[in-house]
Amino acid sequence: MDRQCPTHSGRVFANQSAPGAIAPGQGKRHMPGKKRCFVTVRALKRLDESLLCEVLGKFPQYLHARGLALPDPPDPDTLNYEAIREACLSEDIPAELDDVLFFASMLGTKRGQDQIEREARSRKRRLNFRTDGITGPDFAMKAWLHEWPRNRDLLEAAYAGARIFGKSAYVYNPMFRDVRARFREPTPELLAQARTQLEDYFTNREGLGKGTNIVPYDYPREIWFLVRYPGQKQRHPGYDDEGNTITHVFRPEEYDAVVYHKGYGDLRLNTNRVREHTQYRITFGHLLFDEANVFDPRTEMVRLDPLLGECVDLFKCEDIEGLAAIHPMEVCFSSNAQPAIRITWRADQDVSLLDHNQYGKRLLPAEAHSVVFAKFRYRLSQRTDWGRLTVHKGRELTYERDGDCVVVEEWLRRRKFVKTPIDGITP
16 A cells, blocks of 8 residues: 555455355445446447456346347447446446446556555455556456456455545544553454444435445554545536537545544544534444444644743654654744734745754743644655645644655654543553
């Protein structure tokens, strides 16, 4: 996985699937959960006809129900692309076929191929097939078909990995009380229960339809979950192959990220809508501790008090593995001398506030009594470029590059910028 943390070697829980062809009702949802990607005959003809037919052939009952016969051997001159297009756009398309076509499009680039190969390596699976003459979408379909049915969940896991580590702003929820000792691994059976609970929430309470999934990534100190669910309907104008105007109605997929820190015991959330926070606290409390009321939605964990005292030594980072340097670039604070005024100190580009510090071991004058926000720049080991971090007092942190957050967050926690009620308690 493409994370900027060398100490994390993660594994993904694979969904267990029975071998063989897929029945038309298996995983079916009332309305497609995403924007379709092969909506024209021209787009379908760009796919390798043999791979396309092999993918479609995994859904024989659906093809039979639509009266769609595939030529044997596959022949682009006799393949009924218009019927295939209609089957791919049908509201009763099997969810897994819908997924394969979607992921083949989303991962149908060189970068997407790299994501698939990284995901396969993390699962200790070899995609040892020939790739000459195939396109990016062809590669995705071939990976899905390879050693069938072993890789049926490979494409979603690869896509999810890219999405979850692209998240950059998180709301922190500490534990009400220390129950870390009661942590239980999210087994496939427990994940299925959590998935069912969220599916009921998004379908019956939010009216968004079926298509919810949870993709977990287990690391030594954290577990990352990507929650997929259908978004609200959207209508997109388009054109058919004859140039006529048509309207496609889709439910684009939405993705939220939920992360549990095994060491510190808090749950952090990145969601498209705040209204999901309560449900996620309940669902993942049940999943990980068999209890709903585990995580506190009110306690503020993010603080800037460490900058008010002797703080220059906080920016030494020899004790933080993977962090080469971190510097304060901007601080907004208020002063006892002028309590009604906010003062902002900002360093010039590529210069740290430490470079012109006049207060010895302090960064701010003694009369400073509260810090509103602070901005830092940091560089990870083995990298030459700098990232940036903004910290506001409260419950949320925003990272410029979320792949860096594991390393930077460790610095924030050890320096008490992020502090939970159970800090200092040994689980």
